[in-house]
Amino acid sequence: MNPNQHNRFNSPGYDHYGAPPRRSEGGSLSLPHPLQLVIWILRKTVFVLDRLLVLAKYQFYKTTALKPSQVRLDLTTVWRLSVIAFLAFVAMRRDVEIQAGQTRDLTLLGAMETVVPTPGHSPAEALPVSASDEHVDFFADNPLDDEETRTVKAYVRRFRKVAKVEMEKYGIPASVKMAQAIIESNAGRSSLARKNNNHFGVKCFSRTCTKGHCSNFGDDSHKDFFRKYGTAWESWRSHSIMIATGKYKSLLRYGNDYRKWAKGLKKLGYATAPHYDQTLIETIEKYRLYELDEM
Numbered sequence: 001m002n003p004n005q006h007n008r009f010n011s012p013g014y015d016h017y018g019a020p021p022r023r024s025e026g027g028s029l030s031l032p033h034p035l036q037l038v039i040w041i042l043r044k045t046v047f048v049l050d051r052l053l054v055l056a057k058y059q060f061y062k063t064t065a066l067k068p069s070q071v072r073l074d075l076t077t078v079w080r081l082s083v084i085a086f087l088a089f090v091a092m093r094r095d096v097e098i099q100a101g102q103t104r105d106l107t108l109l110g111a112m113e114t115v116v117p118t119p120g121h122s123p124a125e126a127l128p129v130s131a132s133d134e135h136v137d138f139f140a141d142n143p144l145d146d147e148e149t150r151t152v153k154a155y156v157r158r159f160r161k162v163a164k165v166e167m168e169k170y171g172i173p174a175s176v177k178m179a180q181a182i183i184e185s186n187a188g189r190s191s192l193a194r195k196n197n198n199h200f201g202v203k204c205f206s207r208t209c210t211k212g213h214c215s216n217f218g219d220d221s222h223k224d225f226f227r228k229y230g231t232a233w234e235s236w237r238s239h240s241i242m243i244a245t246g247k248y249k250s251l252l253r254y255g256n257d258y259r260k261w262a263k264g265l266k267k268l269g270y271a272t273a274p275h276y277d278q279t280l281i282e283t284i285e286k287y288r289l290y291e292l293d294e295m
Helices: 003-009 034-064 075-111 131-135 147-170 174-185 191-196 232-245 249-254 258-267 276-286 289-293
Strands: 113-116 127-130 214-216 225-227
Touching: 147 174, 147 232, 147 289, 174 191, 174 232, 174 258, 174 276, 174 289, 191 225, 232 249, 249 258, 258 276, 258 289, 276 289
Parallel strands: none
Antiparallel strands: 113 127, 214 225
């Protein structure tokens, strides 16, 4: 590029084309007279084409090592080359913008988190869950879990399919049923659960029960006799029947609202513990047992 071309290429005079669109102090876009705007656009276009032509010439001479005096181009050829260069520039720039936009959209999509409300929670209390959480096993062991949490999670994994089946058959939320089993059986570690396969503290009130139907776990009072089951599954099914057909069946109208279920079980006297309802709710929320209602 010779000195004249260099000065021409960097001349500040090309920055002044009359009256381009401008923004006022208030932020609104101020447009000039339509004729002035057309003239400004035409001049701007000529300026861009002229710069592209200068760059094309420079690259051509640099690559071929020819002197400018050795090359003769008529005006028509020059304008054709300029138009081609301009169109190539526009196409390349548009392609770059499209690719950049696609990359930005994918980045936003990957980083986006969905707020998923949990049963019993208001939207304001909803837990943020990313898209990948759909396949997360919330009851899998975590390196940060303490021994108690690992024991409870193992119990949940053992009986979650049973809880789901019972929910579908009898309408009892799997979260509530699992929480009761965890509390009443101490996550399967209680003597009643180990010896009698009784995971819900179900008592025997019959005065004519046969041998092996129940056993005593208290002070020989009749009310301290608890049911015995051949398998843990029988205990789960017996509990479902008791809830769905006995004095607790009115709770079925609450659907999967575990808070109302917990308060209803306490009110109807399922357990004598003064804060049984709150213990149920805390257990469900601590171990995310409400996930069982949606699985």
